[in-house]
Amino acid sequence: MKFTSILTGAALALGLAGAALAQEKTKVGFIYVGPVGDGGWTFEHDQGRKAVEEAFGDKVETVFQESVPEGADAERAMTQMALGGANIIFATSFGYMDPVLNVAAKFPNVKFEHATGFKRADNVSTYSARFYEGRAVQGTIAGRMTKTNKIGYIASFPIPEVIRGINSAYIHARKVNPDVEFSVVWVYTWFDPAKEADAANALIEQGADVILQHTDSTAPQAAAEKAGNVITFGQASDMAEYAPLPRVSSIIDNWGPYYIARVQAVMDGTWESTDTWDGIGPGMVKIGEISSAVPADVKAEAEALRDAIAAGEYHPFTGPLKKQDGSDWLAEGETADDGTLAGMNFYVEGLSGDIPN
Amino acid sequence: MFRLEKRPAPSRFWTASTPVLAVVLTMLAGGAMFAFLGTDPLAAIRTIFWDPIFGEFAFYYRGQLLVKAAPLILIAIGLSLGFRAGIWNIGAEGQYIIGAISGAAFGLAFYPSESILLFPAMIVAGALGGWLWAMIPAILKTRFNTNEILVSLMLVYVAEAMLASVSSGLLRNPDGLGFPGSRNFKDYPAAHNNFLIESAGVHWGVVTAILAVIFAYALLNRHLLGFQIRLTGAAPKAARFAGVNPSMLVVICMGISGALAGLAGMFEVTGPAGQISIDFNSNYGFTAIIVAFLGRLNPIGVMLAGLLMALTYVGGDAAASTLGLPGAAIQLLQGMLLFFLLAVDVLANFKIRFGKTEAA
Numbered sequence: 022m023k024f025t026s027i028l029t030g031a032a033l034a035l036g037l038a039g040a041a042l043a044q045e046k047t048k049v050g051f052i053y054v055g056p057v058g059d060g061g062w063t064f065e066h067d068q069g070r071k072a073v074e075e076a077f078g079d080k081v082e083t084v085f086q087e088s089v090p091e092g093a094d095a096e097r098a099m100t101q102m103a104l105g106g107a108n109i110i111f112a113t114s115f116g117y118m119d120p121v122l123n124v125a126a127k128f129p130n131v132k133f134e135h136a137t138g139f140k141r142a143d144n145v146s147t148y149s150a151r152f153y154e155g156r157a158v159q160g161t162i163a164g165r166m167t168k169t170n171k172i173g174y175i176a177s178f179p180i181p182e183v184i185r186g187i188n189s190a191y192i193h194a195r196k197v198n199p200d201v202e203f204s205v206v207w208v209y210t211w212f213d214p215a216k217e218a219d220a221a222n223a224l225i226e227q228g229a230d231v232i233l234q235h236t237d238s239t240a241p242q243a244a245a246e247k248a249g250n251v252i253t254f255g256q257a258s259d260m261a262e263y264a265p266l267p268r269v270s271s272i273i274d275n276w277g278p279y280y281i282a283r284v285q286a287v288m289d290g291t292w293e294s295t296d297t298w299d300g301i302g303p304g305m306v307k308i309g310e311i312s313s314a315v316p317a318d319v320k321a322e323a324e325a326l327r328d329a330i331a332a333g334e335y336h337p338f339t340g341p342l343k344k345q346d347g348s349d350w351l352a353e354g355e356t357a358d359d360g361t362l363a364g365m366n367f368y369v370e371g372l373s374g375d376i377p378n
Numbered sequence: 379m380f381r382l383e384k385r386p387a388p389s390r391f392w393t394a395s396t397p398v399l400a401v402v403l404t405m406l407a408g409g410a411m412f413a414f415l416g417t418d419p420l421a422a423i424r425t426i427f428w429d430p431i432f433g434e435f436a437f438y439y440r441g442q443l444l445v446k447a448a449p450l451i452l453i454a455i456g457l458s459l460g461f462r463a464g465i466w467n468i469g470a471e472g473q474y475i476i477g478a479i480s481g482a483a484f485g486l487a488f489y490p491s492e493s494i495l496l497f498p499a500m501i502v503a504g505a506l507g508g509w510l511w512a513m514i515p516a517i518l519k520t521r522f523n524t525n526e527i528l529v530s531l532m533l534v535y536v537a538e539a540m541l542a543s544v545s546s547g548l549l550r551n552p553d554g555l556g557f558p559g560s561r562n563f564k565d566y567p568a569a570h571n572n573f574l575i576e577s578a579g580v581h582w583g584v585v586t587a588i589l590a591v592i593f594a595y596a597l598l599n600r601h602l603l604g605f606q607i608r609l610t611g612a613a614p615k616a617a618r619f620a621g622v623n624p625s626m627l628v629v630i631c632m633g634i635s636g637a638l639a640g641l642a643g644m645f646e647v648t649g650p651a652g653q654i655s656i657d658f659n660s661n662y663g664f665t666a667i668i669v670a671f672l673g674r675l676n677p678i679g680v681m682l683a684g685l686l687m688a689l690t691y692v693g694g695d696a697a698a699s700t701l702g703l704p705g706a707a708i709q710l711l712q713g714m715l716l717f718f719l720l721a722v723d724v725l726a727n728f729k730i731r732f733g734k735t736e737a738a
Contacts, residue, residue, distance in 0.1 A: 056705060086698045090660040093650035097442050098695055104435045105700060119562050119652055178656060181556050202477050209542045209656065212598055231659035366556040377546065 047109070047288050048278075050071060050102035051085035052095060054114035055212045061237030061257040062211065065274040066113045066136075072277030073284050081284060091116025099124040103131045107288045111280065112136065114211075115180070121145060132292050134283060139363065141294050147353055148279060150184070151300030153362070154330045155272035156189035156233075157337035158308050158323050159254050162270060164194030164201050165319040166252055173224025173236040174205045175217060175241055179376050181365040183235050188369045189337045193326075195371055206238065207377055214240035222378045225251055232267075242268055252314070259309040265365060270323070270378060271309030278304060298359065301331040338362065343370035382728040392726040397672060397679070400687070400719040407718070408711045416533025417701050425630025425701060426693030426711070439621015439696070443688045445650050448584040449474070449642035451684035452681060453666035455590045456635030458675040459597070463610040465631045469515065470639040471663025472537035473508040476609035479544055482654045485569035486549055486560060496568045501582075501728020507574030509633050510668065511537065516632035520625040526632070538659065545656045560654035563647070577653025583645030587684075590638060629705040639663060668716045690715070 051070050055063035070083050084107065089098045095117045102110055103124060109132040112121045118138040125133045125145045131183045141147055152289040163172050172194060176183050187205060194201045204227060206220040215238045221244035224232060232253045234241045239260055245267035253263065255271025279297065286292040299305035308327050311320045329335035340351030345368040351357060368376060405427070409419035430439035452469045460467050467473075481504030487495055515529035544550075554559075563570045569666035574580045598604035610617040610627055618624065642662065651658055669687050673679030694708035 050699070084699050084702070086695065086705070089695075091655060091657050092652070092660065093445065094648070094660060094691075096650075097692070098699065100438065101435075101696055101699055104438060115557070115561075116655055116657060119564075123564070123652075139557075178542075178558060209539075278379055323719070364555040377543070 023035050046079070047077070047284060048105070048107045049083045049284055050099070050105075050107035050110040051083065052089050052098055052102075052110065052112045052114075052117060054089065054091065054116070054236060055083060056087050057085070059163065059212050059237050060239045060260065063113070063237070064258050066111070066276055069276030070111075073280045076281045077284065077288075079287070089117075090313065092120065095124055096120040098365060099133075100127070100168050100298055103128040107131060109284060109292070111283075115182075116226070132283075132287055133285045141296060143294055146283075146294050146296070148295075148297040148299075149182075150274055150305040151298060152272060152274075152306055153185040153189040153337055154300040155306045155308055156186045157193045157330065158327050159233060159270065159272060160190035160193030161197055161254075161326055162311070162315060162319060162323050163190065163233065163254075163333070164196070164198035166269070166315065166323070167194075167198065167201060167231045167232045170198065170200045170202060170226045171229045172201060172203050172231045172233065173221070173227070174228030175220045175224070175232065175236055176205050176207050176266055177211050178209060179207060179237050184368070184376060185362060185365050186235055187372070188365070190371060191372055192342070193337065195320075203372055205372075205374055210236065212237045214238040217241050218244045221245060239263065255309050260307065264310070265312035265314045268312065269315050270311045273307040273309050275305055291347060296348040301327060302333060344368070345370055345372055380730050380732045382724065383731050384728055385652070385726075388726045392722075393674065395400070396722040396726055397674065397683070397719060399722050399725075400672075400715060403718040403722070404711065404714045407714055409632045411710060412703065415703065415707060417703060422697050422701055422703065425697040426690060426708075428693075429696060430689055430693045432511045437577065439692055441577055442692050443685060444579035444584050446550035446691050447580070447684040447688035448581075448587040449646050449662045450666050450669050450687055451587040451681055452583065452642040452645075453635075453639045453663055454669040454673065454680045454684060455587075455677060456638035457596045457666055458608060458670040458673065458677070458680055459594060460600075460635050460671055461611075462675050463607040463627055463631055464607065464614065465628055466527045467510050467512065467515070467632055467635045468527050468667065469512070469532075469534050469663070470635060470666055471659060471661065472530070472534035472738055473636040473639035474643035474646075474663045475534075475537040475541050475659050476511040477504040477508035477637075478643030478658060478699060479549070479654065480504055480640065481543060481644030482560060482563075482647050483544070483549060485563070485566070485648065489561065489566060489569075490566050494568070497648075497717045498570060498597065501641065501646065504639040504644025505727070506640070509637040512632045512636020513629070516629050517634075520628050530632075534663070541654070541658060542656045545658075551653075558656055562653045563649070564652050565639055571645050573649075581645065583642065583649060586641055586645065587681075591677045591681045594680075598677065603630070605701070630723050639666075665712075668712070672715065672719055687712070687715075 037144040044323035053063040054356055057063055057067040086098050089095050099110055111134045113136045115137045118140055121133050121135045125142055129144055135147050137149045138147045174187055193202050204224055208216045208220050210216055217238050219231050222287055225248045230251050231242050232245050234256045237257055242253050242260055243265040245253045248303040251267055252269045253267040255268050257274050259271045259273050260268050338357035340355040341353045342351040344350050397401045405423050409423055412419045412422040433646045457467055484503035485500045515526040518529055526553040549560040551561045571581050606622045610622055610672045647654055673683035690712050697703050698705055
C-alpha cells in the first residue's frame with residue numbers, strides 16, 4: 022500500500038470516527054507564522070480564532086500552533102492537525118502556499134483555507150483582505166499631518182501585497198500634499214522588533230515625521246514615541262496602547278466574521294472552494310479610531326474617504342495614474358482590475374527608488 | 379562542603395553517560411516548566427519523547443524524524459571534525475543557504491530538463507557552494523589570521539541577504555504572479571529529491587547523512603588525517619612537532635564542514651522544503667552546533683544526538699498543537715538540553731570530593 026493511501030486511510034478512519042463526534046464538535050486548526058503575542062498579524066488571526074470559539078461555544082474545538090516556519094515544518098504541522106482530526110485548517114501566511122496544497126492532496130476530506138495565496142484546489146480556499154483600502158485613508162492622514170513632507174515606510178518583502186500598500190498610501194498622500202516624499206526601507210521580515218526599530222530610527226534621522234509600517238511589531242511605534250514629534254499607524258492590529266500619539270490611527274485586520282462563516286459552512290456541509298478578497302465594506306479591514314492628535318477637519322476628510330470606499334463609491338486606484346517609468350497605467354476615471362492589483366510589481370509615478378529584486 | 383578535583387583524564391564512564399543524564403534532567407526541569415504553564419507534565423513529556431516513536435501516528439512521525447534529523451546530522455558531522463581540532467566554524471547556516479542556492483540555481487538553469495545527470499550535478503553544485511562559502515573564513519584565517527568564528531558567523535547574514543535577493547529576483551518563479559519564491563521542485567521530477575521510501579522518510583539526504591557518519595568514523599579512527607585532527611585538538615604544539623600543517627588542517631576541516639552543510643541545504647531545498655524562499659533556512663546550521671556537542675563530537679554520538687534533537691522538534695510541535703504549549707516553551711526545552719549537557723560535563727572532567735578543603 023502506498024504511503025499516501027495509508028495517510029488517506031487514517032484520515033478516513035478518523036473522519037468516520039470524527040463524523041460520529043462531529044454532531045457535537047468541529048475541530049478547527051490554525052497555523053501561525055509568528056507568536057500569538059506579536060501584537061499585529063498573528064495576534065489578529067488569533068483574535069479570529071477566539072471569535073470562532075465564542076460564536077460556537079461547545080460545538081467547536083480549536084487548536085493552533087504558533088511560529089511555524091514556512092516550508093517542510095509547516096507541512097508537518099498541518100499533517101499533524103489533519104491526523105489529529107481537524108475538519109478545517111486555516112494557514113495564515115503566504116509562505117504556506119505549497120505546503121497547504123501538498124497536505125490538502127493527502128487529506129481530501131479536510132478543508133483548508135490559505136491566507137494571501139493564489140493557488141486553490143477542491144478543498145483549498147484562499148482569502149485575503151484589501152488592506153490597500155486602509156492604506157488610502159492612512160495616506161490621506163499622513164499627507165495632511167507631515168510637516169517635513171517626508172514620510173518613512175517600513176516595508177517587509179517586495180511582494181504585490183506590500184507594493185500595493187505603498188502605492189495606495191503614496192497616491193493619497195500626494196493627492197492632499199503634492200510636496201510629499203516617501204522613503205521606503207525594506208527589512209525582509211514580517212516580525213523582527215530589533216530590525217523594525219532600526220529602520221524606524223534611520224527614517225526619523227533622515228527627517229521623516231510620519232512612519233508607516235508593513236511589519237507586525239510595535240517596535241516602530243516605540244521608536245517614534247521616543248523620538249517625539251513623529252506619528253505612526255497601527256498595523257494589522259489597533260496598537261491602541263500607543264494612542265493618541267504617536268499612533269494616530271490604524272488598519273485593523275478583522276478575520277473573525279470570515280472564520281465564523283467558514284466554520285459554519287463546514288458544519289452545514291456547504292463549504293466550497295472560493296477566493297475571497299474583502300475590504301472595508303464587508304468589514305474585513307477596519308480603520309482604528311483616529312486619535313485626538315489629528316485635527317477635526319483632517320479626521321472628517323479621512324472618515325469621508327473611508328465611508329466612500331466602504332460604500333463602493335470610490336476605488337483607491339482610480340485614474341489618471343501613471344507608472345513610475347512614466348508610462349500610462351489607468352486613464353481618467355478608470356479603476357484597476359483585481360488581476361493587475363493581485364500581481365502588482367511596479368511603483369506609481371512620483372515614488373523614488375527601485376523595487377528590489 | 380564539597381569541592382571539585384580535576385581528573386588526570388576525562389572519565390570514560392561519565393563521558394558516555396552524561397548525555398543520558400542531561401536528557402533525564404531536561405525532562406525533569408522541562409516537566410516542571412510545563413506544570414507551571416498549567417499543562418500536565420507527564421502528558422507533555424510523553425507527547426514529545428514517546429508518541430512520535432510509539433504513539434498512534436508514529437507511522438507518520440518516524441519518517442519525519444529522519445527528515446528532520448538528516449540535515450542536522452550532515453552538518454554536525456562536518457562541524458565536529460573541525461571542533462575536534464579547535465577550528466570553530468559557526469557559520470554552517472550560511473554554508474547551508476549557499477549550498478541550497480547553488481544546487482537549486484543549477485537545476486533551475488536547465489529547467490525543464492529531463493536528464494538523469496541533472497540531479498547528481500546539482501548535488502555537486504550544492505557541495506561546491508557550501509565549500510566555497512566556508513573557504514572565505516578559512517583563507518582569511520590562514521592568510522591574515524582573522525578569527526574564523528566572527529567571519530563565518532557574519533557571512534551567515536550575508537547569505538541570508540542573498541537568499542532574500544534571489545527569492546524575489548534571480549530565482550523567482552516566472553509563473554508565480556510576482557510573488558517571491560522559486561519554482562517548486564516537486565513539479566520538476568529530474569531535479570526533485572524525492573523520497574526513496576516515503577513511509578520511512580528516506581530521501582537522498584538521509585542516505586548521504588548515514589554515509590557521512592561512516593566516513594567520519596573511519597577518518598577519525600583509521601586515517602592519518604583523523605589522527606592529526608585529534609592531536610591538534612588535544613595538544614596543538616605537539617601536533618606541530620608531529621608534522622601537522624595547521625593552515626592545511628583549517629582549510630580541510632572548514633572545507634569538509636562547508637561542503638556537508640551545502641549538501642544538507644541542497645537536499646532540503648529540492649526535497650522537504652521544495653523551493654527557494656525568503657525564509658527557507660530554519661536554523662539547522664545553528665542547531666547542528668548543539669547536536670555536535672550533544673554527540674560528544676563523536677560520529678556515532680552525533681547521529682544519536684541528531685535523532686534526539688529531531689525528536690524534540692517533531693514531538694515539540696505535536697505538543698504545541700495538541701496541548702496548546704507556547705512555541706517558546708519548546709525552544710526553552712531545547713535550550714535546557716544544551717545547558718544541562720554542559721553542566722554535567724563537570725562530572726566527566728572532575729571528581730567530586732566531599733569534606734573540607736585540605737590546607738595546601
